[in-house]
Amino acid sequence: MPELPEVEILVRHLAPLLKRRTIRSVDVRRARSIAPSSADKFGGALEGASFKSVTRRGKYLVFTLRDAGSGGSMILLGHLGMTGRMYLRAGNKPLPKHAAVVVKLDRGELVFEDTRYFGRLTLDVSALERLGPEPLGPEFTADYLFSRLKGSSQAIKTKLLDQGLVAGVGNIYASEALFRAGISPRLTGKRLRREQAERLWRAIREVLEGAIAAGSKIPLDFAGIGGRDGLFYYGSEGGDSGFYEERFRVYDRAGKACPRCSTPIRRLVQGARSTFYCPRCQRG
DNA sequence: CACCATGTTCCTTG
């Protein structure tokens, strides 16, 4: 579920559902999924607090709460890791096998489910300080991107995964953006020309905006009322409409035809992660 | 059994 567009869609669904809800108690079912790791401290800090807003920063969910005692603000950060999901549970359904944390509200309960337990729900907000600019915000400019990349001897694809460079791009959209920009994932930062940086800047924004627009059209049920749980899959889930089929042009498409030139898409490994690209459309 | 998976942090090496 986890790159910027998926988190953005999740936040848009959750915000109205959680606003003004009060936390009654917190059921920590996996200690490693929270911080501070003491369930008593974690739950104690949250009990009685109410949601003021739910926003996003990079791949993080930012829950701004009103503290019951002091009346001041506090922030709860959420990160989905690789397999995290969040939704309000329908009262009649059992908890999922990998429910990590259940936040019981004055009405309903928020479930944080996470199969691999790489995600977190934390009161420690220090991770935010290390994040680079929002890719869709005003601070992320072509000049910024070029100046940050031009000294790097690292492959450009690997650099795009650096959350300190730009916040929210992950393994899928890094490949997608490079394809859209027609740039080889192996190109190093120092060999990237200004004009390429400009194209890459535009491609990153377009790819993310496109994914958000696509996600906005999917009927989802984060309130847990309908037939499906409120889960937003990036992949070929959902069945209806073949909607997901065209979401990715190169990611996970090794051996399949490039949508632009029909050359088979290739997979390579960079920094222990898969990269997908078209060897013909992405040279140099 | 082998290998792969949307992410981040920590450790080592240079």
Added chain:
DNA sequence: CCAAGGAACATGGT
């Protein structure tokens, strides 16, 4: 001090 590379975390799918 910094950059870069890799392992670790944990579970499931193919």
